[in-house]
Amino acid sequence: MRFTTIICSYLFFALLTFNAFALLSSEFFPLFSQVFMLLTQDGRIYNVFSLILLGLAIFMVLINPIKIYRSKNIFGKTAPFVVSLFGIITLSILIILFYWIFNKFNQDLPLFSKTDQSIIMLTHENYYLSIEFFITLLCWIFFVFIPLLYRILSLNFNIDNRLAKSLFILEPSLTTIIITMSATAFHPYFSDLPSRPFNFLLFYTSCGLLIYLLLKRENKLGFYEYANMIFLSFIILCYILCSESILRGIFFNAQITLYMLALLSWCSEWMQNKDELQNKII
Incomplete structure (x- = not known):
């Protein structure tokens, strides 16, 4: 079992548990009805989590x-050159994201006010030109769609090929895929936000691909992969039950924390993939 898979699975469980407590308490306990809304304000705990994961x-x-x-x-x-090139590109993106999230702490906004994130969700034009849209789309393409499609088609990297060695090292694991799917699913299910059809299209497509993969290759999954899928199922149920509470908060701040965890999971897997490839070559 990969060490990074274990660590990221524990972080995934901890973050989902935190989300579940925040949402359920806001939805079903009037005394704590504003907990999720307070936590998702700019410059609060979810932004702190995101910065730690980004760091x-x-x-x-x-x-x-x-x-x-x-x-x-x-x-x-x-292979080292291609990985280094990807590393430079990834590092640039991570630094930009770090600066963007860190800048949220400098916004002097009154409590309960609508921020740019909530305004962006009000019109299709603004949402589909927002950084939220591009983060969701890029994470889904590179961490869900391509890896699942690769596994479904049973493609194998030819380790004698130089480029294939690079792709093997950079391949996201199923843990990263599931974490990204949980972020895509983090959305008010009963709302008319312009982001809703886009997020649900990505999520339902992901579920279809994942279910097909499980039916096709059920014996090739480990304990933590199955556990993460169970966590994913429970948190989706929580999202459905607490849709109103999600809508009251700036839910993208919570959503992006899961995307940052997916990025961390992927970046930490490079060395594990490298060791696995090295064992195959030797």
């Missing part, structure tokens, strides 16, 4: 390509 991801992106480059005698020059 860890940046650290991983800084050290992993260096360690992989030291193995160029085994992998050749192409």
